[in-house]
Amino acid sequence: MLDQATAGAPRQTGPDDLARDGVVGVTIVWADNNGIPRSRTVPTAQYAAAVERGVGVTPLFAVFDSHDGITFEHAPLGTPSGDIRLMPAGDRPVRLAGQPGFAWVPGRQVAADGSPWPYDQRTVLERQVARAAELGLGFLxxxxxxxxxxxxGDDGDDPRPVYAGPSYGPAKLLAVDAFAAQxxxxxxxxxxPVGQFHGEYGPGQFEFAIAPADPVTAADRQLLARQTVHAAARxxxxxxxxxPLVAPGQIGNGWHLHTSVLRAGTNLLSGGDGPGGLTAAGAAYVAGLLRDLPAIVAVTAPSLSSLQRLRPGHWxxxxxxxxxxxxxxxxxxxxxxxxxxxxxxxVELKPSDAAANPYLALAAVIAAGLAxxxxxxxxxxxxxxxxxSWSSERRASHGVHRLPTSVDEQLAALLGNPRVRSALGExxxxxxxxxxxxxAARAAGRDAAEVIRSYRWLY
Structure with a gap:
């Protein structure tokens, strides 16, 4: 991950400019607890009102499962009654290059009276960033x-990838040349801002790296990036x-999360005498992540598809x-x-994927690192x-253990971890x-292949 980069200026404009440019609607986007983007779109003429008063949405989005089922098993959200407001969180909307009739802005959920709402994922991350700042620390x-x-249209049991030849080569990009250019x-x-783009290891798999930024901006960009990819593909x-997995037996899709911690602008992960140049403080940050890794991964790779992706020997x-x-x-x-x-x-967190809410993922990482x-x-x-490749005895002697492999194990790790749990809020x-x-209840009785396919087009 390179030093913080300056993005090519997004096409951010005010409502009057958007209307003159032919933009008819502004889409306000947030991510739910499955990492799935949700949204409301307001006509451009109504955007100023939305900035002031927000848009009404149901609080039950907090208990939507991955397949749009609504669970009432969380008592505080146990009825269909109530309303909250979705507020644009960015200063100005971005006119979408691939959808010229629309602009995009991240959203924040607040209570009906405008006060903070404890289920808003963006606020959870902002709280951790503020904690770090009070300690004189910043993150990229x-x-x-x-x-x-x-x-x-290729929606069979296992869709054919656009290219199945050698990985990482220019021929793989040539197969999607016009898409890649757009x-x-x-x-x-x-x-x-993108550091690089290439054809990845799996059949039909590609990857790009987003340049580092402050955590909230990084999470916003992650949501905007996936919208941009879908529009260009269409x-x-x-x-x-x-x-996380598109088809049984294939390589999975990770959304590897890279972080660095800084004090007075100095990166604590370099310049020291520890392994890889770690300073003592940088080592403590990584050790915090390692200590809380099972709970972190319960947030950063939380779906049933995620659990199937996390296989030994697959990087x-x-x-x-x-x-x-x-x-x-x-x-x-x-x-x-x-x-x-x-x-x-x-430091790169590899067990991280699109099923993670990006704000919660970063909040969990920062909380563990600060601890x-x-x-x-x-x-x-x-x-x-x-x-x-080690024996179980050798792994045990080095304190190396398998990360949770079931929903029950993940939840036990999360609920039993006071640091990550406190960061998210009760x-x-x-x-x-x-x-x-x-x-988990929805997937009961289904085989692994059925579960993988049920998640294929959710992300």
Whole structure:
């Protein structure tokens, strides 16, 4: 991850400018507890009123499961009564390059009287960022986004990828040349700065990396990026899926989350005597992530499809360990180098995917890292091999264990972790738990392939 980049200026304009440019509606977007974007669109002429008073939505979006089922198992949201307001959270809307009739802005959910609402995911992240600032700390975050492309209308049991030849080569991009050109152009015009784009390992799989930014901006850009991909794919007769697994037996899609922690503008993950150049404070940050990793991953890879993606030997971080440039470690330290400079150092969380709400994912990571710093944690030695190749005895002796493999195990890790649970808040944690149990009940009796397919087009 490079130093913080300045985005190509998004086409941000006021309502009058939008109307003159032919924009007919502004879409206000947030992400639910399944990582699924939800939205309301207001006519451009009504946008100023929406900024002032918001748009009415049901509070039950907090207990929508992945397949739009509404669970009433979280008592505070146990009836269909009530209303909240969805407020535009950005200063100005972004005119969408791939959807010229519409503009886009992130949203924040507030109570009907305008007061804070405990289930608003964006507020959860803002709270952690504010905590860090009080301690003199700042964060940069960036995403690597993987997705699968197939031809529109190819909705069979397992859609055919657009290209199944050698990975990482120019021929793979040539197969989607016009789409790739529009995607890079649209991301730039929408203000999503991209470091690189390539054909990934899996059939029909591609990846791009979003340049780092402050955590809230990074989460906003993640939502805007997926909208941009879907629009570009549609324009070229393609269909994109960010689902953790698109088809049984294939490589999954990760949304690897990179973070770095700074004090007075100095990156704490470089310039020290520890492994990979870690300072003592940087090591404490990584140790905090490692200590709370099962609870973090319950938030960053929460779906049933996520659980199937987290397989040993697939570079997705199935074991709780850290390593320096070890792509099988759940936490991969990317150290600074003389070529890239100290600002490049970051830690990558590999068990992270599109089923994660980006605001909650970053809030969980920051909370765990801040606790590691506060407690002065130390790191064990890095793991530089594939822990799946070790015996169970060797893993145990190094404190390496498999991350949760079931919904029950994930929820036990989350509910039993006071740091991550406190960061989310009791109300939101309760809603999150209810949604996960609803998903599990829906999938009961289905085989693995059916579950994978049921998530394919949700993301």
């Amino acid at each position: 975050a960036g995403y690597e986004i993987e997705f699968h492309l197939s031809h529109a 995607l890079l152009r649209d991301l730039d015009r929408n203000g999503v 324009a070229h007769g393609l269909r994109a899926s960010f689902a 997705c971080g199935a074991y709780a360990c850290w390593g320096v440039e070890n792509r099988e470690a759940a936490l991969r330290l990317v150290p600074a180098t003389p070529l890239l400079g100290p600002g490049h150092a970051n 590691g710093l506060a407690d002065g944690l130390t790191l064990p030695a890095p793991v530089q091999e594939d822990p799946a 109300e939101l944690t309760g809603a999150f738990r209810a949604v996960r149990l609803s998903d």
